Amino acid sequence: MQGWPLIPWLAAKTSKVRIGMSITDTPYRAPAVLAAELATTDHLCGGRLNVGVGAGWMPEEFEAASAANTFRRRHAHVRETLEIMQGIWTNDLFEYHGEFADFEPCGFGAKPVQKPHPPIFFSGLKDPKRSASRIAKYNLSGWIGIQDTPAELQQWRAAIQGELDQLDSPRSMDDLEISSMIWFTITDEEVDQTDNGKASNLLVGTAQQITDMLKRYQEAGLTMPMLWPPFADVPVSKTLDDLKRLKEEIMPKVEAG
Numbered sequence: 001m002q003g004w005p006l007i008p009w010l011a012a013k014t015s016k017v018r019i020g021m022s023i024t025d026t027p028y029r030a031p032a033v034l035a036a037e038l039a040t041t042d043h044l045c046g047g048r049l050n051v052g053v054g055a056g057w058m059p060e061e062f063e064a065a066s067a068a069n070t071f072r073r074r075h076a077h078v079r080e081t082l083e084i085m086q087g088i089w090t091n092d093l094f095e096y097h098g099e100f101a102d103f104e105p106c107g108f109g110a111k112p113v114q115k116p117h118p119p120i121f122f123s124g125l126k127d128p129k130r131s132a133s134r135i136a137k138y139n140l141s142g143w144i145g146i147q148d149t150p151a152e153l154q155q156w157r158a159a160i161q162g163e164l165d166q167l168d169s170p171r172s173m174d175d176l177e178i179s180s181m182i183w184f185t186i187t188d189e190e191v192d193q194t195d196n197g198k199a200s201n202l203l204v205g206t207a208q209q210i211t212d213m214l215k216r217y218q219e220a221g222l223t224m225p226m227l228w229p230p231f232a233d234v235p236v237s238k239t240l241d242d243l244k245r246l247k248e249e250i251m252p253k254v255e256a257g
Contacts, residue, residue: 007045008045014045016048017048023052023053023054026077027071028065031100032088035085036108038085038118047112047114055074055123077099080100082138084096089118090117092107093105093107120141121140121142121144121179142177143178146180151195157220178223179225184229185203185204185234186242187205
C-alpha cells in the first residue's frame with residue numbers, strides 16, 4: 001500500500017502517536033501541492049505529523065513515476081521542495097521562481113498546526129557533506145539512514161558533525177533525532193547478527209539479542225529507530241505481537257541501561 005493515503009486514516013484512528021512516512025521522494029511530487037497536503041494532514045492529526053524527505057535513488061522508479069527527466073537533478077528538487085514547503089507553511093502569501101516550480105504570490109490554504117512547521121527529517125544517503133548543508137541551511141530536525149550498524153552510525157554522526165563544523169554552523173548532531181530504518185522480528189532461535197548479515201539481521205533475533213543490539217544503538221547515538229516489519233513470510237499478527245513485546249518487555253530493559 002502507498003504511504004500517504006494511509007496517513008489520514010491513521011490520524012483518525014490514533015490520538016497520541018506521531019505519524020508520517022519515513023521518506024517522501026520529492027521528485028515524484030509537485031512541491032507546492034505536497035506542502036499544502038502536508039499542512040492539511042497536520043491538521044487532521046492534531047499536530048502530530050513528521051515529514052521525511054529524500055531524493056530517491058532508483059532510475060527505474062523515476063521512470064515508473066514519470067519523472068525520469070528529473071533523475072540527474074533530483075537533489076536540486078529536494079532543495080527547492082524544502083524551500084517551498086517552509087515558505088508556504090510560514091507565509092500567508094508566497095512566491096517562488098526556481099527550476100522545478102515557478103509561481104507568483106498566492107495562498108495555499110491552512111497552515112500546519114505545528115509552529116513554525118512540522119519537523120523535517122532528511123535522508124542523508126551516506127553523504128555527510130550534503131546532509132550537513134541541508135541541516136544547517138534549512139534547520140532540519142533529523143537525519144534518516146537505513147540498515148546502519150552501530151559502528152556506521154557513529155561514523156556518520158562524526159562525519160556530518162565535522163562538515164557542520166566546517167560550515168561554522170551552530171547546529172550539532174546532539175540536537176538532531178538520529179534515525180535508521182531497520183528490519184525487526186523476534187525469533188525463538190539466536191540469529192547471526194554480525195555485520196556480514198546486516199542486510200536483514202540487525203534487529204532480527206531473540207528478545208535478548210534485540211535488547212543487546214538496541215543498547216548498542218543507543219550508545220552509538222540512535223535516538224529514533226524506525227522498525228520495519230519483514231516484507232514476506234511473517235504474518236501481520238506476528239509483527240503486532242513482536243511490537244507489543246518490544247514495548248512491554250524489551251524497551252524497559254534498554255531504557256534501564
